[in-house]
Amino acid sequence: MTGTVYRSTGSWYEVKGTDGAFYSCRIKGKFRLQGIKSTNPVAVGDQVDFEIEKKGDEEIGIINEIHERDNYIVRKSVNLSKQTHIIAANVDQVFLLVTLNNPPTFTSFIDRFLVTAEAYHIPAVLVFNKVDTYDDSQDQVAIDPETGEEMLTMTELDEVRYLMSLYKSIGYDCIAISAATGKNVDQIKEKMTGKTSMFSGHSGAGKSTLANAVQPGLELKTKEISDQHKQGQHTTTFAEMFDLDFDARLIDTPGIKGFGVVDMEREEIGDYFPEIFELKSQCKFHNCLHIEEPKCAIKQAVEEGAIAASRYESYVQIVQGDEENYRQDKHVPK
Numbered sequence: 001m002t003g004t005v006y007r008s009t010g011s012w013y014e015v016k017g018t019d020g021a022f023y024s025c026r027i028k029g030k031f032r033l034q035g036i037k038s039t040n041p042v043a044v045g046d047q048v049d050f051e052i053e054k055k056g057d058e059e060i061g062i063i064n065e066i067h068e069r070d071n072y073i074v075r076k077s078v079n080l081s082k083q084t085h086i087i088a089a090n091v092d093q094v095f096l097l098v099t100l101n102n103p104p105t106f107t108s109f110i111d112r113f114l115v116t117a118e119a120y121h122i123p124a125v126l127v128f129n130k131v132d133t134y135d136d137s138q139d140q141v142a143i144d145p146e147t148g149e150e151m152l153t154m155t156e157l158d159e160v161r162y163l164m165s166l167y168k169s170i171g172y173d174c175i176a177i178s179a180a181t182g183k184n185v186d187q188i189k190e191k192m193t194g195k196t197s198m199f200s201g202h203s204g205a206g207k208s209t210l211a212n213a214v215q216p217g218l219e220l221k222t223k224e225i226s227d228q229h230k231q232g233q234h235t236t237t238f239a240e241m242f243d244l245d246f247d248a249r250l251i252d253t254p255g256i257k258g259f260g261v262v263d264m265e266r267e268e269i270g271d272y273f274p275e276i277f278e279l280k281s282q283c284k285f286h287n288c289l290h291i292e293e294p295k296c297a298i299k300q301a302v303e304e305g306a307i308a309a310s311r312y313e314s315y316v317q318i319v320q321g322d323e324e325n326y327r328q329d330k331h332v333p334k
């Protein structure tokens with residue numbers, strides 16, 4: 001029978017067969033797939049073939065085949081074994097929950113996430129959560145330090161609108177919601193229908209609240225595990241897939257707020273910024289990294305405002321492997 005893996009504990013896999021029933025399965029023999037050295041050969045979301053074996057009264061499934069994956073998300077173990085752990089496979093889309101201040105989500109974090117999603121070939125949707133808490137009073141004024149004149153300040157909702165129009169212009173779907181009040185949660189449900197999704201975002205951005213808004217009663221274990229616990233541990237993280245009652249599946253990934261870092265060549269990073277990819281053929285040098293090179297179409301587009309400065313900064317940080325600064329930038333437009 002063919003089935004889908006819903007959860008695993010390391011050696012046992014819960015597989016939902018095409019008959020709709022769940023089977024406890026083990027794997028037989030060694031699987032070495034797509035050349036990845038991983039601690040777990042079978043992951044949540046995998047399509048597998050299994051045979052049912054009877055042992056006395058017990059029925060167990062033996063997985064003997066894993067179907068080719070559309071995509072998969074890995075996490076590198078931080079210890080020296082260099083093994084990877086496949087967190088989930090065959091993910092149709094991932095929602096990144098973004099909050100402005102509580103907790104802060106910087107554009108550098110958003111952009112890194114989007115780059116990784118592009119590298120994994122997983123469509124990403126930006127969800128601006130907690131809109132019920134943002135101020136939108138139009139009469140705030142401040143004094144421009146340079147000219148001494150009064151100017152209107154941006155409200156928090158202006159910031160959300162700005163970010164939404166920025167990311168929409170690049171081609172990403174953006175939805176402003178309140179998981180707490182239920183505002184626009186129907187749009188999330190609509191997008192989830194018929195698909196397998198994941199919620200990501202900083203701790204406190206509202207993943208569990210959103211999960212409960214789309215399906216009351218759903219208990220996710222998204223709580224971050226303590227840093228000390230995370231050191232060298234990959235085995236503590238077991239993803240789990242849930243069937244929701246509106247023909248949608250949600251993969252819960254305890255302790256994972258974003259994506260693991262994908263190994264990327266410096267030359268390919270620009271290809272995961274759609275607006276850079278689109279223009280790069282106009283650079284003078286075909287292998288332009290858009291940093292030092294003359295006659296660079298990307299730098300020119302940034303100067304002209306056609307590419308957002310925040311996106312370019314994120315790009316440069318990733319190319320330069322600049323982990324230090326990446327949480328400190330500002331997403332407020334100049």
Ligand SMILES: Nc1nc2c(ncn2[C@@H]2O[C@H](COP(=O)(O)OP(=O)(O)OP(=O)(O)O)[C@@H](O)[C@H]2O)c(=O)[nH]1
Pocket residue numbers: 129130131132133177178179180181201202203204205206207208209210221222223224
């Ligand atoms: N006002 C408001 N509060 C929200 C909203 N969504 C979530 N919260 C609150 O924000 C806090 C964190 O929400 P969670 O859903 O636990 O966040 P999480 O992303 O699951 O966090 P971790 O489990 O730590 O990864 C809770 O106190 C929620 O009640 C929202 O739309 N509006």
Ligand SMILES: [Zn+2]
Pocket residue numbers: 280283284288289290291293295296297298299
């Ligand atoms: Zn260039």
